[in-house]
Amino acid sequence: MRLSRYFLPVLKETPAEAQIASHRLMLRAGMIKQAAAGIYSWLPMGFKVLRKLENIVHEEQVRAGHIPMLMPTLQPADLWKESGRYDAYGPEMLRIRDRHDRDMLYGPTNEEMITDIFRAHVGSYKDLPLTLYHIQWKFRDEIRPRFGVMRGREFLMKDGYNFDVDHEHAMHAYNRHMVSYLRTYERMGLKAIPMRADSGPIGGDDTHEFLVLAETGESEVFYDSAITDLSLGNRDIDYDDWDQVALICNEWTKPYARTDETHDAGLFEKVPEDRRRTSRGIEVGQIFYFGTKYSEPMGATVNTKDGEKVPVHMGSHGIGVSRLVGAIIEANHDEAGIIWPEGVTPYHVGIVNLKQGDGEADRACEDLYAALTRAGFEPLYDDREERAGAKFATMDLIGLPWRITVGPRGLKAGVVELTSRRTGESEELAPDLVVDRLRGIYAGHL
Amino acid sequence: MRLSRYFLPVLKETPAEAQIASHRLMLRAGMIKQAAAGIYSWLPMGFKVLRKLENIVHEEQVRAGHIPMLMPTLQPADLWKESGRYDAYGPEMLRIRDRHDRDMLYGPTNEEMITDIFRAHVGSYKDLPLTLYHIQWKFRDEIRPRFGVMRGREFLMKDGYNFDVDHEHAMHAYNRHMVSYLRTYERMGLKAIPMRADSGPIGGDDTHEFLVLAETGESEVFYDSAITDLSLGNRDIDYDDWDQVALICNEWTKPYARTDETHDAGLFEKVPEDRRRTSRGIEVGQIFYFGTKYSEPMGATVNTKDGEKVPVHMGSHGIGVSRLVGAIIEANHDEAGIIWPEGVTPYHVGIVNLKQGDGEADRACEDLYAALTRAGFEPLYDDREERAGAKFATMDLIGLPWRITVGPRGLKAGVVELTSRRTGESEELAPDLVVDRLRGIYAGHL
Numbered sequence: 001m002r003l004s005r006y007f008l009p010v011l012k013e014t015p016a017e018a019q020i021a022s023h024r025l026m027l028r029a030g031m032i033k034q035a036a037a038g039i040y041s042w043l044p045m046g047f048k049v050l051r052k053l054e055n056i057v058h059e060e061q062v063r064a065g066h067i068p069m070l071m072p073t074l075q076p077a078d079l080w081k082e083s084g085r086y087d088a089y090g091p092e093m094l095r096i097r098d099r100h101d102r103d104m105l106y107g108p109t110n111e112e113m114i115t116d117i118f119r120a121h122v123g124s125y126k127d128l129p130l131t132l133y134h135i136q137w138k139f140r141d142e143i144r145p146r147f148g149v150m151r152g153r154e155f156l157m158k159d160g161y162n163f164d165v166d167h168e169h170a171m172h173a174y175n176r177h178m179v180s181y182l183r184t185y186e187r188m189g190l191k192a193i194p195m196r197a198d199s200g201p202i203g204g205d206d207t208h209e210f211l212v213l214a215e216t217g218e219s220e221v222f223y224d225s226a227i228t229d230l231s232l233g234n235r236d237i238d239y240d241d242w243d244q245v246a247l248i249c250n251e252w253t254k255p256y257a258r259t260d261e262t263h264d265a266g267l268f269e270k271v272p273e274d275r276r277r278t279s280r281g282i283e284v285g286q287i288f289y290f291g292t293k294y295s296e297p298m299g300a301t302v303n304t305k306d307g308e309k310v311p312v313h314m315g316s317h318g319i320g321v322s323r324l325v326g327a328i329i330e331a332n333h334d335e336a337g338i339i340w341p342e343g344v345t346p347y348h349v350g351i352v353n354l355k356q357g358d359g360e361a362d363r364a365c366e367d368l369y370a371a372l373t374r375a376g377f378e379p380l381y382d383d384r385e386e387r388a389g390a391k392f393a394t395m396d397l398i399g400l401p402w403r404i405t406v407g408p409r410g411l412k413a414g415v416v417e418l419t420s421r422r423t424g425e426s427e428e429l430a431p432d433l434v435v436d437r438l439r440g441i442y443a444g445h446l
Numbered sequence: 447m448r449l450s451r452y453f454l455p456v457l458k459e460t461p462a463e464a465q466i467a468s469h470r471l472m473l474r475a476g477m478i479k480q481a482a483a484g485i486y487s488w489l490p491m492g493f494k495v496l497r498k499l500e501n502i503v504h505e506e507q508v509r510a511g512h513i514p515m516l517m518p519t520l521q522p523a524d525l526w527k528e529s530g531r532y533d534a535y536g537p538e539m540l541r542i543r544d545r546h547d548r549d550m551l552y553g554p555t556n557e558e559m560i561t562d563i564f565r566a567h568v569g570s571y572k573d574l575p576l577t578l579y580h581i582q583w584k585f586r587d588e589i590r591p592r593f594g595v596m597r598g599r600e601f602l603m604k605d606g607y608n609f610d611v612d613h614e615h616a617m618h619a620y621n622r623h624m625v626s627y628l629r630t631y632e633r634m635g636l637k638a639i640p641m642r643a644d645s646g647p648i649g650g651d652d653t654h655e656f657l658v659l660a661e662t663g664e665s666e667v668f669y670d671s672a673i674t675d676l677s678l679g680n681r682d683i684d685y686d687d688w689d690q691v692a693l694i695c696n697e698w699t700k701p702y703a704r705t706d707e708t709h710d711a712g713l714f715e716k717v718p719e720d721r722r723r724t725s726r727g728i729e730v731g732q733i734f735y736f737g738t739k740y741s742e743p744m745g746a747t748v749n750t751k752d753g754e755k756v757p758v759h760m761g762s763h764g765i766g767v768s769r770l771v772g773a774i775i776e777a778n779h780d781e782a783g784i785i786w787p788e789g790v791t792p793y794h795v796g797i798v799n800l801k802q803g804d805g806e807a808d809r810a811c812e813d814l815y816a817a818l819t820r821a822g823f824e825p826l827y828d829d830r831e832e833r834a835g836a837k838f839a840t841m842d843l844i845g846l847p848w849r850i851t852v853g854p855r856g857l858k859a860g861v862v863e864l865t866s867r868r869t870g871e872s873e874e875l876a877p878d879l880v881v882d883r884l885r886g887i888y889a890g891h892l
Contacts, residue, residue, distance in 0.1 A: 007515075007576060007578060036521070036522040039518045039520055039522075040518060041516065041517045044513045044515045047515045048514075050516070051514075069487065072583075073519060073600065074552075076482040091545045096540065099537045099538075099589065117489070121476075137519055141544055141545045153544075154519065
C-alpha cells in the first residue's frame, strides 16, 4: 500500500477522552473512530489488524477440529425465556422491539441459540463429539463504556460451544480449547496465562480465564513466574490425542496463577519466594464447562449407545477478538507509539523515502516495494512529500515492526537501512538483500 | 473435511414455509436455520459459501483500489437527524433505545456514518480520490420477510462510498465500481446484467442495478440478448485508466437492458426482434452517483487546488452478499439440488466411498483425500456407513460440482469415476490422475 492512496488519518494531539495507552494510540494512529459511546468504526488500519486476529482465531479453531458457522446478531427473546436468562440478564442486555412488537435482543452471547440449533438437528451419540463456533459482533450495554475497544458495547467475539456425550468427553473438549487458545495467543505474540476463574453469570463448574499481563489490566493477578517461561513453540499437536492435550493443559495449569477473585494466599505462599509475582492482567478469553445447564431445560438430548436418552454435556469458550487489539497494544507500545508483534502487524514493513522526487531514491523504493510484494509481504510505502522527521514519527506511531529507510546518501554507498521498531537498532544492507533478511524475520508468520 | 466429523444436517422433507427453490434447498442442504422471521443462522456449509463470496468481494474491491474498513452495526440516531433521513426512513428502520434512553438504530446503510468519518478527517483535494467500503450486517425491518436469505431482515451487504473532488472524478469512481462488480459476479459464475434503474430512497442521478436472470426474480426485465454474450474473461484491467474503464462500461450499457421500472417500449423495439428478451431478474447489486446530497447538509468539504471550499461528490455502491447465496442457487439448481459454480462451491469435490469398511476402498479414498488436500483442494469425503444411494442423494443435494466415486469393482480395474454435477457425465480414470484433472477444471479458481 502506498500511503498517498491510503486512508490513515493520524492525529497530532492526544484525544482528551482516552485514559489508557491502547485507546490513545488507536485513536492517534487512525485505527478507530468513535461512532457512539462504546461503539467504534474500524478505520482501514484498525480493520486490517482486526481481520488478521480473526483469521488467526479461525485457523487455530479449525486446526483443533472445531467447525465454523455464523449466528445472527439479533435473537428472539423467546429462546432466553426458555433458559430463564431473559429476566436474569439485567440492563446490559440490549432489548429491542420490532415493527410487529416482537421482543428481540442484540445477542450478548449464544448459548441458547446454539442449543436450539443442536436440539433441532442432533439426536444420536454418533453425531458427537461436536464443537461449533462463530466470530460475530455482540452487544453488552455497559453502563460506563470506556478504554476504547477494551470495554466497548459493540464488540467482536469468538464464541464456541462443545456438545459431548458425557463429562469425560466434555473435559477433553475443554482441554482442546485451552490448548487451541494458547496457540492462538502465542501466534499473536502474547503471553496469555490461563488462570482458574469464578464462573460468573454464565455458570460453570470448570473455568479458566486467559490473562495478558499489563499495568492497565482490570484484574489483580498472582502467579508463579515459571509460567511465563512456558511456550508451545512448534510442537506438533494432535487434538484427537486426549493424553497429549491433557498433558499440555497440566503443564500450563500446574504453576500457581490466579486472579484476585480466586486467589488463595495460603497456596501462593508455597510458590518459592523469588518466583512469586503480583501484577495486573487483561482478560482476553475464557473457557467454561457447564455440563447440562442449558441442555436440560432446553431439551437438548442424545440417545447413547445403550439407547438411553441423556442431556448433552456442554461448554462455552470465548475469545475477545476486538478487545485483543487493545490488549496487544497495552502489552506492546512505548512513548512513540505502537510496536506490533510480527504475527499481527497490519503491514510487515514500512518504506520511508527520505527524498521523495529524487529519481534514484524513488526508483529504489519502487523496486523494493515490488520485490517485497512479489515475495508475499505487504509493505507500506510512505511516498508522501513530507519531511523525514514526520515520516519517522508516523512510522513509530503506527508501529510496523520493521522500517526500511531509503535515501540518496545511502544509495550512493549501495545500502538502505533496516530498523527494528522494538529495539531501535539499525543495520545497513544492500537493497537486494532486504527480501531475504525479512523472510528470515517473518519465518512462520507469512 | 470428513462428513463423519462435519455438521451437515440435511433434511429429507421439504420445509413447508419455503416458497422458492433457493430457500427450500438452503434449508434442505443444511445451510441455514431460521432464528426468527427473516433472521438466519448460517450453518457450517452455508457459512462457508458466504465467506467465499465475502472474500471474492474483498479481493475485487481491493483490486479496484477501494479501501476496506468496518463500521458498526448500531448507529446513533443523531447522524440520521442531520441528513433528514431519520424521520423519512419509515418503519423498515429498526429503532432502538439504549439503557441511557439514547436513540439508536440498526444501520440499514451507511451514508451518514461514512460522511461523518470523512468530514472529521479529510479537508484537502490532495486526499482524494478516496473510496472506502465495508462488508457488514445490516437490518431492514421488512414487514413480510420471505424467500429465505433473499429477502431477510438481517443481511450481509458490501457498501462502498466514493469521495471525489468533482462530477467528472466521481463518474470515474462510478465506472470503476461497475467494472469491479462485473468481475465480482463473473468470478461467482453469474451473469449479472447492469440495468439503468430508478434512484429509490437513497436518491441519485446516475444509478444502475445488477440483475441475475432467474424465474423467481422480483423484477420483470427487458434486454437485448447480445448482453449475455459479453464477458470480461482474463482482461487485464487498469482501474486508474479512465478510458479503459469507461469503454468497458460502455460495452455493457450499450445493449438495451432495463427493469420494468425504467422500461421504454419505444427504445426496446429498436432492438432486433430475434434478440429481444423478456424475463425476470434478481437484484444483486446497485451503484449510485448522488453528488452532494449528503456532503452539503453534513458539511463534508475539501479545499480545491485554487483554495476554494467545495462539498465532495459522492456515490454509494452495494452488493448484497448474503442475498447472492440465494441468487446463485436460483440460477444454478435442478430437481435434485444445488449445482455450485466452481468459483463459489463450499468444497471443490466430493468423495463417495461405495463400500465403507472395505480395506482397499477406504485406502483409495484416504489417498485421494490426502493428495487433493496437499494440492490445495478442499475435498468433502463421505466416510459414513450409508448406502451408496443415500450418499449420492446427499452429494446431489449439496451440489458440489464434481464427485469422485470409489468402489471395489472400479479399483480392481484400476479406476475411479469422476462425475460432473452439472451434466451428470462421468469419466473413468486412474486415481493418480484425479488431481491433475481437477487442477485443469479449477484453473483460475484455486
